[in-house]
Amino acid sequence: xxxxxxxxxxxxxxxxxxxxxxxxxxxxxxxxxxxxxxxxxxxxxxxxxxxxxxxxxxxxxxxxxxxxxxxxxxxxxxxxxxxxxxxxxxxxxxxxxxxxxxxxxxxxxxxxxxxxxxxxxxxxxxxxxxxxxxxxxxxxxxxxxxxxxxxxxxxxxxxxxxxxxxxxxxxxxxxxxxxxxxxxxxxxxxxxxxxxxxxxxxxxxxxxxxxxxxxxxxxxxxxxxxxxxxxxxxxxxxxxxxxxxxxxxxxxxxxxxxxxxxxxxxxxxxxxxxxxxxxxxxxxxxxxxxxxxxxxxxxxxxxxxxxxxxxxxxxxxxxxxxxxxxxxxxxxxxxxxxxxxxxxxxxxxxxxxxxxxxxxxxxxxxxxxxxxxxxxxxxxxxxxxxxxxxxxxxxxxxxxxxxxxxxxxxxxxxxxxxxxxxxxxxxxxxxxxxxxxxxxxxxxxxxxxxxxxxxxxxxxxxxxxxxxxxxxxxxxxxxxxxxxxxxxxxxxxxxxxxxxxxxxxxxx
Numbered sequence: 001x002x003x004x005x006x007x008x009x010x011x012x013x014x015x016x017x018x019x020x021x022x023x024x025x026x027x028x029x030x031x032x033x034x035x036x037x038x039x040x041x042x043x044x045x046x047x048x049x050x051x052x053x054x055x056x057x058x059x060x061x062x063x064x065x066x067x068x069x070x071x072x073x074x075x076x077x078x079x080x081x082x083x084x085x086x087x088x089x090x091x092x093x094x095x096x097x098x099x100x101x102x103x104x105x106x107x108x109x110x111x112x113x114x115x116x117x118x119x120x121x122x123x124x125x126x127x128x129x130x131x132x133x134x135x136x137x138x139x140x141x142x143x144x145x146x147x148x149x150x151x152x153x154x155x156x157x158x159x160x161x162x163x164x165x166x167x168x169x170x171x172x173x174x175x176x177x178x179x180x181x182x183x184x185x186x187x188x189x190x191x192x193x194x195x196x197x198x199x200x201x202x203x204x205x206x207x208x209x210x211x212x213x214x215x216x217x218x219x220x221x222x223x224x225x226x227x228x229x230x231x232x233x234x235x236x237x238x239x240x241x242x243x244x245x246x247x248x249x250x251x252x253x254x255x256x257x258x259x260x261x262x263x264x265x266x267x268x269x270x271x272x273x274x275x276x277x278x279x280x281x282x283x284x285x286x287x288x289x290x291x292x293x294x295x296x297x298x299x300x301x302x303x304x305x306x307x308x309x310x311x312x313x314x315x316x317x318x319x320x321x322x323x324x325x326x327x328x329x330x331x332x333x334x335x336x337x338x339x340x341x342x343x344x345x346x347x348x349x350x351x352x353x354x355x356x357x358x359x360x361x362x363x364x365x366x367x368x369x370x371x372x373x374x375x376x377x378x379x380x381x382x383x384x385x386x387x388x389x390x391x392x393x394x395x396x397x398x399x400x401x402x403x404x405x406x407x408x409x410x411x412x413x414x415x416x417x418x419x420x421x422x423x424x425x426x427x428x429x430x431x432x433x434x435x436x437x438x439x440x441x442x443x444x445x446x447x448x449x450x451x452x453x454x455x456x457x458x459x460x461x462x463x464x465x466x467x468x469x470x471x472x473x474x475x476x477x478x479x480x481x482x483x484x485x486x487x488x489x490x491x492x493x494x495x496x497x498x499x500x501x502x503x504x505x506x507x508x
Contacts, residue, residue: 007053008300011061014293018062021287022209026069026173029205032197034190035287037178038210042104047211048470049493050226050307051290051300059211060108063176071113071172072105074098075179075189078117078126087180091488095129097180102138113175114139114168118185121145141166143185143192150264157271162195182234187265195272205278206269208258208285213238215252215283216291222304222339224253229311229335231255232328244281252283305339309346312336313495317478320498346495348474351375351383353497355394356476359387372501374398376492377472378406388438391421393501394475395483396444399468399490406464407457415458416447441486468492477501 026033040046041059048054055061063070080094087097102112115133117126120142130140146161155161175193177186190206197204212227219238228238234257241254243262262282270276279285294300312332318324336342344350355373372394375385384405386397400415409415424439424447439447445465452459469491477499479487487494 006299008294008296008303009051009053009290010293010295011053011055011058013295014058014290015062015065017289017292018287019065021289022062022066022174022207023069025205025207025287030203031173032175032202032204033173034175034177034193034204034206036186036190036206036208037176038182038186038208039212041101041178044211045493046227046230046307047290049310050223050304051294052296052303060104060110063110064108066174067110069172070110070174070176071170072110073114073116073168073170073175073177073189074101074112075116075118075177075185076129077179077184078120078123080181080184081117081129082123082125084125085181091485094180094184095125098129099132101178101180112138113170114141116141116143116168116185116189118143118188119145139168141168143189146188149188150261153264153267153271157195157268162192162272163199165192165196167196167200168193182231191265191268191272194269198272198274203273205273206285207287209287211288211290213253213255214291214294215241215254215286215288217253217294219251219253220338222301222308224304225335225339226304226307226311228255229308229332232311232315232331233324241281241283244283247280252281254282254286258282258285305341306346308332308335308339309341309343310493310495312341312343313346313474313497316498317496320500321478346472346474348375348377348383348472349495351385352474352476355385355387355398359389359394371476373476375474376402376468378402379467379471388501391418391425391438392444393438393440393480393483394477395441395479395487396439398473399441399465399486400444400448400461402468402471403461403464406467407461409457409461413457415455415461416444416451420447420451440480440482442482442489445486445489465490 022035042057044056044059048056076094076098084093086093098115105112115138117130117140120126121144133140143165146156148155150156177190179186194204194206213224217224219240224238228236237256238253239256239259241252241259244250244252259282266279269278315324315329315332319326319329352373352375355375356371359371359373372388373385374394375383376398377383382405384398384402386394386401388394388397404411404415421439424443448458448462452462471492473487473492473494475496478496478501480501
């Protein structure tokens with residue numbers, strides 16, 4: 001395939017193909033389609049990592065182009081609100097993510113028609129969530145659990161099932177149902193609406209939009225395997241769609257949950273719509289056209305392999321922290337073996353580890369005797385490293401070294417003078433009574449912004465911070481909250497070894 005300035009994905013081709021596919025499906029159902037929108041509606045950084053050139057907000061651009069024909073409904077599971085389930089990439093809870101999504105949609109000139117709290121059983125946190133939305137003018141609906149769901153089709157597709165749910169009044173031919181994370185109740189919300197629409201004589205339909213796995217790529221394509229690695233904690237497994245193969249003699253890729261639930265879903269749709277064979281396979285239900293916009297298969301394949309390595313580090317760290325059991329980490333380790341990948345195949349890994357080793361025996365020794373290193377790969381491919389010291393974390397060091405390199409400032413020039421660092425350390429020790437005096441990245445960025453007011457070199461270096469967005473970073477240890485948040489603000493792709501920067505449990 002032809003390369004496009006180092007990009008593997010053509011956003012404009014995707015938008016054209018995807019828009020056409022969705023509108024064709026709308027027309028198939030007398031201009032009323034409920035589209036289950038899986039994955040991330042905005043900030044889809046997984047897609048942008050495995051498909052270089054992919055705009056993380058291209059799906060929002062898609063909806064913006066369809067906004068005159070689209071209503072948006074947001075579904076969220078009451079149990080996720082109650083348990084304060086977290087969205088890992090932003091570090092916020094699912095209910096906070098729902099608020100953020102509504103705000104983000106409004107910034108794009110779109111609005112949420114309604115929010116549905118699914119499987120609601122009176123959870124106090126869900127009630128508070130509902131109150132907050134309703135008092136800010138957002139329409140909220142509540143769906144209670146359906147007895148016998150999902151096996152008892154007679155009950156589900158009847159007065160005591162979908163018929164017991166309130167109808168969400170929508171006006172547009174396309175209704176996009178999205179939500180924060182998997183298992184939010186998007187499909188059940190769609191089917192409930194389709195049932196209620198048919199009850200009042202509207203021949204509404206259902207379709208599914210999922211970016212991954214990409215159905216028209218090979219099963220073992222690194223982009224599809226990277227999706228399997230990304231969902232290891234969900235136990236998702238990519239499979240050849242057997243229904244599609246049997247019906248059309250074509251190999252297409254789907255994942256186990258969709259394939260396993262298809263017979264039941266098909267029965268429900270047949271019952272709701274009063275016609276059989278509407279969809280013959282899970283692939284038939286989908287409208288995704290991402291695979292047709294890949295313009296450099298080799299580039300996407302390498303990006304997929306790198307994402308598998310990133311996921312390997314992430315699960316190893318989550319296991320070390322105690323937020324995940326060992327199975328997802330083992331699963332991704334097996335995927336690494338299948339592709340003959342090593343952690344060191346990520347270019348920034350060895351330099352970060354070497355930086356940690358060079359700190360040993362030098363002034364870089366940390367307060368707890370832990371030696372830490374970090375490395376960043378700049379846009380031109382140059383790798384810059386940093387290490388911890390009594391006054392600065394390794395994350396702070398690597399960012400300062402990186403922006404000095406980008407601004408072509410000599411290494412011997414300090415962006416933060418020792419006097420400034422010592423003054424901040426004095427504040428932390430004598431006034432705030434903190435034990436750890438070295439600056440984390442958040443503190444370093446604040447100190448940098450203050451110094452930029454009087455120092456032109458610092459100001460010039462600070463202007464380079466935006467160039468770090470999307471750069472690859474590895475650390476020889478799990479970052480502290482201040483380092484992690486600072487790196488998140490900068491938008492880097494971070495991995496780290498499953499080791500702690502301190503022996504203290506509270507600090508870790």
